[in-house]
Amino acid sequence: MISEPGPQRPVIRVGIAGLGTATKAMLPAFLKHPGIRITAAASLDEEQLRQFHADFAAETYPSVERMCLSPEVDAVYIATPTPFHTEHVLLAASAKKHIILEKPIATSLEEALRMVTAAEAGGVTMVVGHSHSFDPPILKMREVLESGIIGKFTMAHTWCYTDWMYRPRLREELRTELGGGVTFRQGAHQFDIIRLLGGGKVRSIRASAGAWDPKRPTEGSHVVFFDFEDGASATAVYNGYDHFHTTEWTSNIGEWGERVTAGAYASNRKTIRAMSSSQEQALKSSRSGYNGKSSMKYADRDVQQPFFGLTIVSGERGDIRQTPEGLMVYGEEGVEHLKLPQDVNGRDKVVEEFYEAVIQGKRPVHDGRWGLANLEICLAALKSSQEKKEIVLSHQVPLK
Amino acid sequence: MISEPGPQRPVIRVGIAGLGTATKAMLPAFLKHPGIRITAAASLDEEQLRQFHADFAAETYPSVERMCLSPEVDAVYIATPTPFHTEHVLLAASAKKHIILEKPIATSLEEALRMVTAAEAGGVTMVVGHSHSFDPPILKMREVLESGIIGKFTMAHTWCYTDWMYRPRLREELRTELGGGVTFRQGAHQFDIIRLLGGGKVRSIRASAGAWDPKRPTEGSHVVFFDFEDGASATAVYNGYDHFHTTEWTSNIGEWGERVTAGAYASNRKTIRAMSSSQEQALKSSRSGYNGKSSMKYADRDVQQPFFGLTIVSGERGDIRQTPEGLMVYGEEGVEHLKLPQDVNGRDKVVEEFYEAVIQGKRPVHDGRWGLANLEICLAALKSSQEKKEIVLSHQVPLK
Numbered sequence: 001m002i003s004e005p006g007p008q009r010p011v012i013r014v015g016i017a018g019l020g021t022a023t024k025a026m027l028p029a030f031l032k033h034p035g036i037r038i039t040a041a042a043s044l045d046e047e048q049l050r051q052f053h054a055d056f057a058a059e060t061y062p063s064v065e066r067m068c069l070s071p072e073v074d075a076v077y078i079a080t081p082t083p084f085h086t087e088h089v090l091l092a093a094s095a096k097k098h099i100i101l102e103k104p105i106a107t108s109l110e111e112a113l114r115m116v117t118a119a120e121a122g123g124v125t126m127v128v129g130h131s132h133s134f135d136p137p138i139l140k141m142r143e144v145l146e147s148g149i150i151g152k153f154t155m156a157h158t159w160c161y162t163d164w165m166y167r168p169r170l171r172e173e174l175r176t177e178l179g180g181g182v183t184f185r186q187g188a189h190q191f192d193i194i195r196l197l198g199g200g201k202v203r204s205i206r207a208s209a210g211a212w213d214p215k216r217p218t219e220g221s222h223v224v225f226f227d228f229e230d231g232a233s234a235t236a237v238y239n240g241y242d243h244f245h246t247t248e249w250t251s252n253i254g255e256w257g258e259r260v261t262a263g264a265y266a267s268n269r270k271t272i273r274a275m276s277s278s279q280e281q282a283l284k285s286s287r288s289g290y291n292g293k294s295s296m297k298y299a300d301r302d303v304q305q306p307f308f309g310l311t312i313v314s315g316e317r318g319d320i321r322q323t324p325e326g327l328m329v330y331g332e333e334g335v336e337h338l339k340l341p342q343d344v345n346g347r348d349k350v351v352e353e354f355y356e357a358v359i360q361g362k363r364p365v366h367d368g369r370w371g372l373a374n375l376e377i378c379l380a381a382l383k384s385s386q387e388k389k390e391i392v393l394s395h396q397v398p399l400k
Numbered sequence: 401m402i403s404e405p406g407p408q409r410p411v412i413r414v415g416i417a418g419l420g421t422a423t424k425a426m427l428p429a430f431l432k433h434p435g436i437r438i439t440a441a442a443s444l445d446e447e448q449l450r451q452f453h454a455d456f457a458a459e460t461y462p463s464v465e466r467m468c469l470s471p472e473v474d475a476v477y478i479a480t481p482t483p484f485h486t487e488h489v490l491l492a493a494s495a496k497k498h499i500i501l502e503k504p505i506a507t508s509l510e511e512a513l514r515m516v517t518a519a520e521a522g523g524v525t526m527v528v529g530h531s532h533s534f535d536p537p538i539l540k541m542r543e544v545l546e547s548g549i550i551g552k553f554t555m556a557h558t559w560c561y562t563d564w565m566y567r568p569r570l571r572e573e574l575r576t577e578l579g580g581g582v583t584f585r586q587g588a589h590q591f592d593i594i595r596l597l598g599g600g601k602v603r604s605i606r607a608s609a610g611a612w613d614p615k616r617p618t619e620g621s622h623v624v625f626f627d628f629e630d631g632a633s634a635t636a637v638y639n640g641y642d643h644f645h646t647t648e649w650t651s652n653i654g655e656w657g658e659r660v661t662a663g664a665y666a667s668n669r670k671t672i673r674a675m676s677s678s679q680e681q682a683l684k685s686s687r688s689g690y691n692g693k694s695s696m697k698y699a700d701r702d703v704q705q706p707f708f709g710l711t712i713v714s715g716e717r718g719d720i721r722q723t724p725e726g727l728m729v730y731g732e733e734g735v736e737h738l739k740l741p742q743d744v745n746g747r748d749k750v751v752e753e754f755y756e757a758v759i760q761g762k763r764p765v766h767d768g769r770w771g772l773a774n775l776e777i778c779l780a781a782l783k784s785s786q787e788k789k790e791i792v793l794s795h796q797v798p799l800k
Contacts, residue, residue: 159557206627239714243731
């Protein structure tokens with residue numbers, strides 16, 4: 001999909017705001033794209049900036065504000081902690097820089113609306129991601145639906161059972177009011193996938209979320225029922241308490257396409273429970289953040305197509321499910337196995353969507369209003385669970 | 401579980417009302433139980449009655465009413481078409497005969513209430529079944545939940561994708577108002593399973609049902625979200641349009657424990673579509689009904705444990721899923737594989753529950769009020785789908 005570099009290919013010069021986990025995961029996709037050049041970075045960590053400069057000969061800044069003023073920067077990748085998103089998007093938009101904003105866009109609709117409005121007023125492109133709805137099998141499912149071969153979209157269902165609650169976590173990841181818990185952090189992926197498959201316009205949500213471990217008092221599970229405006233429906237189930245894992249049902253393939261090797265049962269839960277909170281913070285910090293070009297390897301990822309849990313999609317005349325190599329499409333007459341290229345992943349698709357929007361003027365799927373609609377689902381799911389009632393939505397936007 | 405026959409074992413003499421498909425499937429379980437003797441049958445088909453008499457030396461009657469008057473009958477198994485259930489239950493109850501009633505109990509709550517009231521007034525035991533909630537893996541899941549080893553029940557989710565809509569069908573099976581369609585016919589199994597796992601007291605339902613084939617205009621799919629009074633939740637998804645089948649995800653094992661051998665893709669759908677309605681009726685009739693003892697074989701069924709689709713059950717401290725041999729229980733410390741006996745199936749459990757209720761006075765799980773509660777879910781699911789809103793329930797009863 002990503003075309004070869006050529007002399008005429010316009011280049012977007014990207015400045016990176018925040019050198020944490022998200023950036024570490026995103027950098028390979030930027031470096032792979034022939035139309036992107038990394039020209040700057042902003043961080044509070046001087047050591048990281050020094051390393052980054054050595055690796056990329058990029059400008060370095062102690063603040064996002066100052067980086068936004070650089071004439072060497074056309075676009076900003078904002079991967080700072082969620083509470084800083086509004087401030088940084090507003091800075092970038094007023095400096096007329098295009099924006100890739102890490103999900104979640106925000107934790108309140110008001111903040112998200114401020115960002116969307118600022119980007120629109122500044123006339124800049126904003127793409128919100130990465131989310132797993134950019135994964136090639138998911139984008140391909142949408143393509144199959146649009147082709148009409150399984151008829152009108154009717155249902156999508158997805159289950160994801162993981163150890164999310166017992167991976168080393170920063171404190172904010174376990175506090176709902178700061179955007180923590182599985183509904184904000186993992187539901188956001190599921191809801192984005194479902195909205196993409198269903199065309200975006202969800203009418204209402206009915207949900208239930210669970211917080212079953214008093215020592216990690218945020219949502220570790222949820223069940224969400226979606227009613228689309230056109231009559232289609234969907235469900236998303238998540239359970240992050242590290243017992244059964246859905247990888248048992250996805251050919252032992254995880255969310256990055258990696259082979260999951262069965263270690264000792266529930267070892268993450270047991271390890272985390274034996275740690276103090278400060279030990280956990282230290283462990284998480286040691287694993288996070290940019291620490292040199294050499295640590296940025298895809299390793300064995302992407303050998304198979306990624307599975308964000310187990311998903312089944314139906315149209316009036318057929319169904320679609322994932323396989324390790326792509327999709328199985330069950331049509332009216334027969335079954336077709338669609339294989340996907342192995343060298344493209346979801347983050348490549350984020351960069352591709354952003355590039356095509358900025359350079360070719362193509363409307364991005366995952367723009368600010370799309371991210372806002374996704375956030376509305378997260379908030380509605382939590383509200384529905386608390387109030388035990390259906391929540392009718394008002395910020396949903398169509399895919400096209 | 402079923403004990404050996406002994407000289408002291410009391411016997412229940414059973415009269416069978418209706419010699420159709422349900423009876424054919426149920427007879428082996430009656431014959432296997434040492435405390436049951438088949439002493440009578442009622443049918444409109446004289447040829448069937450002659451055959452039945454030859455096979456079992458049983459009394460035969462042209463009407464259920466007359467059979468209910470026989471002093472040779474202690475209990476009646478009512479397997480007549482659903483619209484006759486009320487009349488036949490009232491006859492049996494007023495004759496003080498205990499009752500096993502085939503599901504669905506009825507198609508309206510009013511009828512179901514009349515039956516329940518009549519059985520209670522007559523002081524007779526009524527068990528409603530078979531449903532797949534009697535399947536040994538499901539009953540064992542409930543037992544694991546009650547043991548407390550995975551903590552309080554929190555969620556259950558089940559997906560069932562089959563060719564239900566394209567098996568040969570009688571006209572009433574494809575008319576919702578007569579109890580047809582997958583929500584009444586197959587949802588009843590799923591909802592019974594979920595109510596059993598969750599303890600019975602569902603607070604509300606939000607659902608969407610789909611009728612995607614204009615030539616078979618009844619529900620062929622549904623999605624149902626359950627909110628239990630104690631905060632637990634569940635979902636049940638069904639798709640009977642013969643594309644993807646969940647047996648692909650259940651080790652190729654079907655609802656009777658049978659190995660599903662992959663034939664030509666969608667052959668049932670293609671065959672049925674090529675038939676006229678009268679050809680289909682004739683085919684269905686030729687396959688249905690009692691036609692001699694020799695045709696009643698379990699064949700290769702029950703070699704594995706039955707799967708009514710793919711199900712995952714969670715408690716606060718663990719999960720449970722099925723395996724071909726039994727259950728995998730994911731607890732706090734480790735995983736346990738519980739194997740189940742191979743020679744007991746769901747219909748054996750119906751007879752066992754009925755026998756223990758009549759002879760030992762044990763309260764049956766699947767009594768009339770339980771069946772009524774199940775019907776309420778079916779009706780609420782259809783209503784929620786039509787009105788696009790949550791339906792709060794009022795006839796739910798606890799398991800214990």
